[in-house]
Amino acid sequence: MKMENAAEEKIDIRSMTLDELTDFSVNTLGWQKYRAGQLYRWMHVRLAGSFDEMTELSKSMRAQLAQTCRLVSHKMVRRYVSKIDGTAKYLFGLDDGNVIESVLMRYRYGLSVCISSQVGCRMGCRFCASTIGGLVRNLTASEMLDEIYQIQKDVGQRVSNVVVMGTGEPFDNFDNVIRMIRILSGPDGLNISQRSITVSTCGIVPGIRDFADLGLQVTLAISLHASNDADRQRLMPVARRYSLTELLDACHYYQEKTGKRLSFEYSLVSGANDSEASARELAGLLKGFDCHVNLIPVNPVEETGMRQPQAQTVSRFKSVLEKNGINVTIRREMGRDISAACGQLRKKYMSSQLSVGED
Numbered sequence: 001m002k003m004e005n006a007a008e009e010k011i012d013i014r015s016m017t018l019d020e021l022t023d024f025s026v027n028t029l030g031w032q033k034y035r036a037g038q039l040y041r042w043m044h045v046r047l048a049g050s051f052d053e054m055t056e057l058s059k060s061m062r063a064q065l066a067q068t069c070r071l072v073s074h075k076m077v078r079r080y081v082s083k084i085d086g087t088a089k090y091l092f093g094l095d096d097g098n099v100i101e102s103v104l105m106r107y108r109y110g111l112s113v114c115i116s117s118q119v120g121c122r123m124g125c126r127f128c129a130s131t132i133g134g135l136v137r138n139l140t141a142s143e144m145l146d147e148i149y150q151i152q153k154d155v156g157q158r159v160s161n162v163v164v165m166g167t168g169e170p171f172d173n174f175d176n177v178i179r180m181i182r183i184l185s186g187p188d189g190l191n192i193s194q195r196s197i198t199v200s201t202c203g204i205v206p207g208i209r210d211f212a213d214l215g216l217q218v219t220l221a222i223s224l225h226a227s228n229d230a231d232r233q234r235l236m237p238v239a240r241r242y243s244l245t246e247l248l249d250a251c252h253y254y255q256e257k258t259g260k261r262l263s264f265e266y267s268l269v270s271g272a273n274d275s276e277a278s279a280r281e282l283a284g285l286l287k288g289f290d291c292h293v294n295l296i297p298v299n300p301v302e303e304t305g306m307r308q309p310q311a312q313t314v315s316r317f318k319s320v321l322e323k324n325g326i327n328v329t330i331r332r333e334m335g336r337d338i339s340a341a342c343g344q345l346r347k348k349y350m351s352s353q354l355s356v357g358e359d
């Protein structure tokens, strides 16, 4: 118990920006300024898993760090690799015993990592497995970064894209997500271009507006999933807080501020939002908006009872949008053989308490 308290009080040094770290190194640790740059590089470029690895720093400096700070570094609990397309799902163990999942996808243009932003989620979307147990806690910036760092180290290849589309609602953990993006895209870290980062939100309107005001060049994806308020409210409790009109206003605001094209995610659920009338209504809603619609046949999750539409229903939905001049694709399913729909892996693991290993 005493140990745990001590760990909690230690400073989460991997969540600091370079400016903060410089201030801390000089004023608290009493180091020369250039040491902060070395330490930062060890954490965010060389992706060290412990202070001991940081051989540029003297033994006494490393001891000083270990005494006052903790270096967040996940345990890889399990890894599933698809034999079809190399997609890999990772389960990472956090210091407090929680488990999160991240996914690596291999595209022609490079490696893309999908990260979780929270342990669990409190948004309650009816089709989603991540929200079934509710929210446990927010992830720190370092915990989100280490999802990417661990995977880059594991595959020994540069990660080029990051999507914040795993478990959790990023705008319910706004400050930590922004901090993570700044560190990830900064020139002194992995330097992943903001244009190669996508944040997906269920539609928290004030979050979208605050995000727009930051003027980042990050792609915003909106989980729309319905063409009117009534349907949306049946699928997503957040729709009771913000109407589609308010949501789309905020999207226009994001576009004005950043000049970026938005993405809309639309999970097709049989009988709930997949009719031709819904497609026409959606086309009307998005008319003239510079955007891209991603259609995702819903991943069936045992507890939700939601079913995928027939293939022809999906293609009919798509063609209605196309006829109305809307950019639309059907999301390609990756890693089918290892697939446990969004958030299911963690849930399965938590209930079965599998041992460390690999499938």
Ligand code: SAH
Residues within 6 Å of the ligand: 123, 125, 127, 128, 129, 164, 165, 166, 167, 168, 169, 170, 200, 201, 202, 203, 221, 222, 223, 224, 265, 267, 296, 297, 298, 299, 300, 301, 341, 342
């Ligand atoms: N909370 C954020 C990001 C996490 S979910 C958001 O809502 O956008 C990432 C995407 O997967 C969202 O569009 C979400 O609605 C969708 N999703 C969740 N469960 C799904 C399922 N079972 N089938 C298809 N899409 C799902």
